[in-house]
Amino acid sequence: MISAQAWSDAQQLWDFQQMRHEPRPCSVAIGLGSHDLGVADVTVDLYRRGMFPLVVFTGATSRTTRDRMPRGEAEHYRERALELGVPDSAILVEPNARNTGENINFSRALLADRDVTVSSVLLVSKPYEERRAYATARKLWPEVEFVSASAPMPLTEYVDSIKDPRFVLDMLVGAQQRLLIYPEQGFMIRQDVPDSVAVAYERLCAAGFTSRLVPVL
Structure with a gap:
């Protein structure tokens, strides 16, 4: 009880964790892997609203997700987004990150490898990790503008x-x-x-x- x-x-x-940013169009989105498929659902909604042309789903597995997401968090997010109608061409998968810092660094490297120019990122997370994700991203990728988003509930x-x-x-x-x-x-x-x-x-x-x-x- x-x-x-x-x-x-x-x-x-x-x-306190809510950043209360107003979603706006960004160069790309990064969907941070977790146990919560709702992150993928929010990302899909923002894609449908024209907020970005490309998303990186990032995340391996953790003690929380290894049973419910055996193929990896990013891959399960991708499958969810495809089910909801996002074209495969609009999705990149980063399957190795095991913490928020790696989510950002590995996504950044993947986008650079694909020659994607990034000036702004729509950072999609669980509602209670908006501020943590934002503070991490700002430290590791300071030249990019980050806009936080999560399920509005x-x-x-x-x-x-x-x-x-x-x-x-x-x-x-x-x-x-x-x-x-x-x-x-x-x-x-x-x-x-x-x-x-x-x-x-x-x-x-x-x-x-x-x-x-x-x-x-």
Whole structure:
């Protein structure tokens, strides 16, 4: 049973992770691999709206996805997009990335190999990882403009779609931790974190939502 306080704290983190960018046409899109096929669905919707001519789906497998996406996250995203009518010619697959930094670096290398000129990227992620993905991309590819996008849904609706509340809260806490510690490690740009978000994060950690934390050296 998740307490009312934990839900309130999770909402604080959820709201902070939203970049609230307005989607606009970009050179390409990058769909960040994960357990959530909804990322592919959002990417397809944006493609239909004419927001980009080409998408890179990027991602290998992880402990979260190896059973549900045995062919790799990027390949499952590609299959989903094809099912929904995106032409194969509009999709590139980057099948090796195992973290957000590799998602960006490997996608960038793939686009360079294909001689694709990139001045702006529509960066599609899970809703609770918009800010983390944006901060990582800005660090690793600073000369490109990034526009963040994800499924436009409230926390409660997202939890219902995943059907695992504790998993979502654990992932929220993990994403927030990385925003706090990764800038010092050179993995992303620094983001100002409101005190209310920092307190909510600490309470969730104390309440045991810690399975997605990384060790701090």
